Amino acid sequence: MASAAAHHLRSRHLPAVARCACLRLACGVMAALVVTPHPAVAAPSAQTLPAGGAVVRSLKPKLSDVETLEEHNKMLGAARLRALAAPTVENQRALAEEYAKAGVLDAALDHFDAALKLDPHDVASLDGSARIWREWGYADLALPQAYRAVQQAPNSPMVHNTLGTLLLKLGEFDAAREQFEQARTLAPAAAYPVNNLCYLELRRENPADAVRLCREAAAMDSRSHTVRNNLAVALAVSGDVEGAVSAFESGKSPAISAYNQGMVLAAAGQLDRARAAFGVAREADPTFLPALVRLKQLAAGKAER
Numbered sequence: 001m002a003s004a005a006a007h008h009l010r011s012r013h014l015p016a017v018a019r020c021a022c023l024r025l026a027c028g029v030m031a032a033l034v035v036t037p038h039p040a041v042a043a044p045s046a047q048t049l050p051a052g053g054a055v056v057r058s059l060k061p062k063l064s065d066v067e068t069l070e071e072h073n074k075m076l077g078a079a080r081l082r083a084l085a086a087p088t089v090e091n092q093r094a095l096a097e098e099y100a101k102a103g104v105l106d107a108a109l110d111h112f113d114a115a116l117k118l119d120p121h122d123v124a125s126l127d128g129s130a131r132i133w134r135e136w137g138y139a140d141l142a143l144p145q146a147y148r149a150v151q152q153a154p155n156s157p158m159v160h161n162t163l164g165t166l167l168l169k170l171g172e173f174d175a176a177r178e179q180f181e182q183a184r185t186l187a188p189a190a191a192y193p194v195n196n197l198c199y200l201e202l203r204r205e206n207p208a209d210a211v212r213l214c215r216e217a218a219a220m221d222s223r224s225h226t227v228r229n230n231l232a233v234a235l236a237v238s239g240d241v242e243g244a245v246s247a248f249e250s251g252k253s254p255a256i257s258a259y260n261q262g263m264v265l266a267a268a269g270q271l272d273r274a275r276a277a278f279g280v281a282r283e284a285d286p287t288f289l290p291a292l293v294r295l296k297q298l299a300a301g302k303a304e305r
Helices: 004-018 063-072 074-085 089-102 105-118 123-135 139-152 157-169 173-186 192-203 207-220 225-238 241-248 254-267 271-284 289-299
Strands: none
Touching: 074 089, 089 105, 089 123, 105 123, 123 139, 123 157, 139 157, 157 173, 157 192, 173 192, 192 207, 192 225, 207 225, 225 241, 225 254, 241 254, 254 271, 254 289, 271 289
16 A cells, blocks of 8 residues: 555646656656667757747857867767768768767758758668657657658668657657557567657556556666666656655666655655755765755755645
8 A cells, every 4th residue: 555655746746747847857867758779868959949939049059069079079070081982871871870979960960861862761861860850849840751761661660669759749649659569569679669658658647557667668678777767757656655766776877866866755745855865966966956956945844745
């Protein structure tokens, strides 16, 4: 039977947690879509475009910054030289991938487009350009490339997964689930489609199914911080506070892990333990300001509960 504190967490906070809002866990560790077989902890792109026409930084980085990056990033520099010497589909695509890894998404898209001009059916470039539009916040603009990729390579789990992430961002839950299930069928040993199914159930506010799927994904890839973080969120949503705290212990960043533990404990009303967790986060990284903010709120008796 769940404790009273767990019931308090579930009844007052959990629907918002499933929408990635209420607990406000540190950026990059809230339930996150996995987009590659070897996912990194998800984090917002530095070049994300907001909706509504708000003022944003230019998508194009300064030329001097790009040139400096190319000089210091050996893989990127070598890929650029190969593309200049022989601008083939393969070389343009490889350069695009290196720019994407470096976070220069506009340059990555330019080279994916260059590859597609040479071969409009190049699946990897279609998928790559769709992923960039998704990172910029324009899932609807990514759909044409994603659907073309699925049409060209129906047996590729990755393209089904990419399409699923786009449909999920657009709120098309049933269609997204179909794509994730297809990816799972095509790659039964891969954790990423199972993790995305877990995230889908979190969005649908089905905590029991989310926990089951996240546990399955964690068993398949215990080293993935994204999978472990999603499991922690699912456990918190289900009311298993201790399970969520334990899962966050495996986080990539000690400061963020301790902070997220503190948020779960604070939401459950365990303020002394929350204070201790925020203190650990502060000691692990004195520059991590969210922990300091929460400590001040607790000291003032204004911690969110």
